[in-house]
Amino acid sequence: MNSFTKLFTIEKINARRATRGFFHALWHLRSLIGMLLIVFFVLSVLMFYFGAPVDSSTHVPSSFGETLYFCGVTALTIGYGDVVATTGIGRILSVVLGLHGVLVTGLTTAAAVFAVQRTVGDAH
Secondary structure, three states: OHHHHHHOOOOOOOHHHHHHHHHHHHHHHHHHHHHHHHHHHHHHHHHHHHOOOOOOOOEEOOOOOHHHHHHHHHHHOOEEEEEEEOOOOHHHHHHHHHHHHHHHHHHHHHHHHHHHHHHHHOOO
């Protein structure tokens, strides 16, 4: 089988093994994931105190819970726009949170791909 036809072959994947492999990969990355979680909370606290996030419809300052929500939405690169940062530091922190979210998403995706590739590789 040449590489072109191999590209279009369908492999059966054992979902239970792939899921187990995914969590196993995350377990090995636990210190990095923990550090990234701490960085997220530090950025959220900095956003609360220096970013001056407000509700965009009422312009009322956001609570810490709403700030965590805003930081989560920003890190996931969703950006609903219902809470916004109003200072220059807040906007810079928003960009840093977005980049942080891309890093976490890439790490999680890499762990999932690793688990699936390993599951398919073990089947052969």
